Amino acid sequence: MILVLISPRQAGLPFAAWLPEEAGRLVAVTAAGTDVGPGFAEVVTVPDYTCDDAVLAAAGEAARRHRPRAVLALAEADVERAARLRSELALPGLDTTAAAAYRDKVLMKEYARTAGIPVPAFAPVATVRDITDFMAAHPGRVVVKPRSGSGSTGVHVIDAPGRAAPLADLLADGSYEVEEFVEGALHHVDVFRVGGEQVAAVASRYTGAGCLTHWADAPLGSRNLDPADPLHERLVAQTWRLIDALPSPDTVCAHAEFFVTGGGSSSGTRSADAGNGRIVLCEVAARVGGGRIPTMLRHILGVDPRELWARVECALPVALDRVREHARTAPRAAFCGIPPKRGRVLRLPEAPPGAQDFAVHTHIGDDWSGERYRLRKSGDFLASWVVTDPDAAALDARLDDTAQQVSAGFGWEYPQETASSAIPSPTAAVPATAGPDPAEGGAR
Template sequence: MILVLLSPRNAGLPFAEWLREQSGRLLAVTVEGVALGPGFLDVERVADYTDDAAVLAAARRMADRHGVTRVLALAEVDVERAAALRAEFGLPGQLPASARAYRDKVLMKELAATGGVPVPPFAAVASAADVAAFMAANPGPIVVKPRGGSGSTGVAVLHDPAQIAEVADRVTDGDHEVEGYVTGRMCHVDALHVGGEPVVCVPSVYTDGGCLSHWTDSGNGSWTLPTVDPLYERLVTETWRLVGALPAAPALFVHAEFFVTDAGEIVLCEIAGRVGGTPIPAMLEAVLGLDPRHLWARIECGLPVELDAVRAHAAAAPLVANFGLPPRDGRIVRLPARAPAGARNFTVLARLGEDWGGARYAGRKSGDFIATWLVTADDAEELLALVDKTGAEAEAGFGWEPSPAPEARSEGAAR
């Protein structure tokens, strides 16, 4: 039986359809309050899905009741958990040494540099003094981030040593890194590697601001590079070099991010051993012919996949861009009445009256969107013009008002 580590964000995915041979025999570990779709035989729920010990204990209880043959994880938070369980249960798939390298941003850069992949200056930090020492040795802006974070959560860009106080409390556990700030275009590459062989590699360029655009309430997305662009083959080469530098696994679906400097150098930002977050899966589905999470779930679970069909579809696909609007600091009072002209897969992810203010706004991730969509075109100029046009139309369709004051929220709840 297949054990699915089911992050709340992935609870609505059609696992019974994707893993049809195992429908009715799937097992899940998820959080309390999550309703499972069809296809699951048994479920263990935990109170807090961020609690590694609780999730692993629930998985062991499940394994005691059933014969687990595979462990499937789609979320970043589950990559190392799934690897630990495979090692413990003697199951195939990515194991801890590989999973850790794709999660720990210090370790991955050490391995990447040894493998010949350019990386920015970086260091592990465990105190404000460590950050100060790094800034003294590396003039210019720096970036402080969690070693195992995702979605740009907890990332801080510091321009002056006086700003170190803003991150002093969070770096004391030794689970953060600091690196030099790299200017230039930001790209991502989504790639599938099976049985030691590359299957498909899709280089893309983020729109202006990239995954930090939500800091300024700006929409963001990415678009697939034409194969004739000189950067295309360079990004493909660097991605496979990076995969070769990190510990191997029987199969990998990776989401790598690179900076391309003004001088044309490709520098690693980071790489994750999973499918990219929303709205990248929809864009990749247009390229690959099926949802990449569907593709990866079948491969990870040892079920048959027509890899040649995936290759052929990717070779013939048009240029595709994804785009999403981030939430504002307030409450939604109007939703778009229709999809922007030219938009495909337009999905409103917010509700009328939904409140994104206060702590929720402060803790927003780069993958938190109120609407997402795709556009396609035959050339890059047409594609990017369509991104701008649909973005303006979608933004105009939403209405916002300030969130109620905290005391007003409390009074409303009391009534």
């Protein structure tokens, strides 16, 4: 039996199709009211999936009934939960020590710094005084974010000590960190290692300001770098150094994010000094990248990376050589997603020419005003798609063109005080303090 932890955001993934050998032997733990799709022998639900104790208790009871041979979890929120279950059940996979290192942004940076990997100056914080003291020692903008957060939520960019005061209540539980703001292009590297053997590593660059673009209601995208680009080689090498610096098992997948400062490549194209920028760790997670990254990676790897990882986690056969070959010969690929605006959806777009895997994730009448808008994640896309092209410049042009068309295809009804109709290019830079208030929302 396979015990599968399914966050509501993972609902509908075709686990039964990915794991046909386990038909009739899949048991899900998820939130009440979540449709996990077909193929499960039992679905155990909890009222609040954000409650660790409730999820672990439900999973523990299911495990006692079914005696699983593996625990599968794809969401960031389930990384430590799955590790605890594996420890209690003596099952293989990411253990509690490794899970903590990949989840806790302070701990992961301590491991990285010890290994000589550049990281921003950082410190744990529990009070406003901790932030102001840090800013006194490190002048300039700083980022305050949850130590174990994800999806660009709960992040605050502070440009003056006086701006920290409103965060007092938020910091009281001691689960936040502060770090210096790094000026640089944000890249991500997605890697897979099985039995100590490197299977695939794909380096990509986010468009614009990366995961901060939704602060300005701008499209968010990413495109993989040419493997011949010297920056690709450096990013991949730094990622494997990071994996080895953390207490990683021989079999692991990771989604790492790095800033490339100075001479780093500012586009998907190769340039004379593309490999000269300083690579600074942002953070790393022991999971497949979120949002539409898996869809983009499917075009590069030849298989959905979540399916690949699900089969590896469950010790089922995977054609790893085929994955390697596909990654070596695949065309360049990019994804783009349109974030919500503060308002109500009145009109939906059509798929633009050249878009693949086009999907609309909303409906007419969908209301994104108020608290829902404030708590939006960087991966909360209302429409998303992938484009491919072997030529980097052509890929960028196609990404921009399709983003313009899809953005213009939406119709919005805005609250009285809101006026927003601009359609930013996904490759345009977005100020790091963009948004209604630089001390609210976003991610870094």
